[in-house]
C-alpha cells in the first residue's frame with residue numbers, strides 16, 4: 154500500500170526560505186492526537202525561521218515543518234487517549250513539557266527544563282495534519298470563532314503578560330505594538346485597567362493600538378514618550394509596564410515610565426544582551442520584574458477562554474490576509490514589510 158502523503162511547508166535546508174513538500178502523514182503514538190489543521194497563523198518566530206537568522210540557525214534542525222499557532226479538527230486519536238475524540242474542534246499548547254523535572258513537579262511546567270516546542274523542535278502546523286500529545290490538546294469552546302481559535306498561542310502570551318500582576322484600575326504602558334503588544338492592550342482594557350499608553354514607531358501599528366483600545370499611541374521617534382507619560386500620570390509614572398518590543402531603547406523608556414513600586418512584565422525578546430540601570434530602574438524603585446515565557450499550563454488557557462466567551466476581546470483589527478498554504482511567499486513578504494499583523498493559512502482549503 155502506498156504511504157499516504159500530505160502538503161507541508163518545510164524548511165529543507167539551513168538557508169533563507171521554505172518549500173511546499175509532500176510528506177508522509179504523521180503516525181501517532183498511543184497518547185497522541187492527529188489534528189486536521191483548519192487555520193494556522195504566522196508568528197514572528199516563523200519569520201525568523203523563514204529568514205534563517207542566527208537564532209534559527211542555532212536552534213532549528215532542517216528538515217522541519219514549521220508553524221505553531223493553529224486550530225483544527227481531530228482526525229484520529231491514539232488508543233490510550235480519553236477525553237478527546239475525532240471531530241472535536243481544538244487548538245493546542247505547543248510547548249511540550251517533560252512532566253518529570255523540578256519545575257514540572259512544582260507546578261511551573263511553562264518553564265520546564267526539557268521544554269520542546271512543536272513547530273520549532275519537531276514538525277508543526279503549516280501542514281494539512283499535525284501530531285500533538287493528547288495532554289497538550291485544548292478543546293475550543295464553540296462560542297469562540299475559528300480565526301480567534303487560530304491565534305490562542307500568541308493571545309495566551311498577551312494574557313499571561315497582562316495577568317502576571319494586578320491590572321484592574323491600573324495605568325499601563327505597552328512598549329512595542331507588534332501582534333502580542335496589540336493583543337495585550339485589548340486584554341489589559343478588558344481586565345479593567347484605567348489607561349493604556351502605547352509606544353510604537355510604525356504608524357500603521359500605532360493606528361491599530363488605538364483601535365485595540367489604547368488611550369494614547371505615542372511615537373518614540375518624535376515624542377519624548379517618558380515625559381508625556383509622566384505628565385499624564387501627574388509626574389508619577391505608570392503602575393504597570395508591559396514590555397513587548399525587546400528593543401533596548403524601548404526597554405529603557407519603559408522602565409523610566411514605570412512608577413516606584415510598579416510592576417514590569419517583560420515578554421519582548423532582545424537579540425543582544427541589554428545594558429541596564431539596575432539601581433535606578435529596579436532596586437531604588439522597588440519594582441517587581443516578571444519575565445514572561447509562554448503560557449501557564451493551563452491557567453492562561455482558562456483565563457483566555459473566559460475572556461473570549463464573555464466577548465471581552467475584540468481582535469478583528471489584527472487580521473488581514475487569509476491565504477492557501479501555497480501563497481506562503483506572499484504571506485512572509487507582507488509580514489516582513491510590516492504591512493500585516495496576523496495572516497492565516499488554510500492548509501485544507503479556503504476559509505469558511
Ligand SMILES: [Zn+2]
Nearest residue numbers: 196198306307
Ligand atoms: Zn508564536
Ligand SMILES: [Zn+2]
Nearest residue numbers: 251254257265
Ligand atoms: Zn519538565
